[in-house]
Amino acid sequence: MTWTPADxxxxxxxxxxxxxxxxxHRERCADCAVAGSAIYCRRVDRAIREALEWAQLRALLxxxxxxxxxxxxxx
Ligand SMILES: [Zn+2]
Numbered sequence: 001m002t003w004t005p006a007d008x009x010x011x012x013x014x015x016x017x018x019x020x021x022x023x024x025h026r027e028r029c030a031d032c033a034v035a036g037s038a039i040y041c042r043r044v045d046r047a048i049r050e051a052l053e054w055a056q057l058r059a060l061l062x063x064x065x066x067x068x069x070x071x072x073x074x075x
Contacts, residue, residue: 022048
């Protein structure tokens, strides 16, 4: 078990906030406007990468917590 419903709920919030902020950013970012509607500037790329990294770290943390609990139960 590496990903719980609680993790998914957190990820849903993160995805919503990320997309909302990207939309707001694009309204006022000159670089995004120049790049065109299908291309984002580096700041948006970085935000997406950080969100993906968070999801990965969250899954690892949940797994570690679950394994620690399993060890406690087995002891
Ligand atoms: Zn931008």
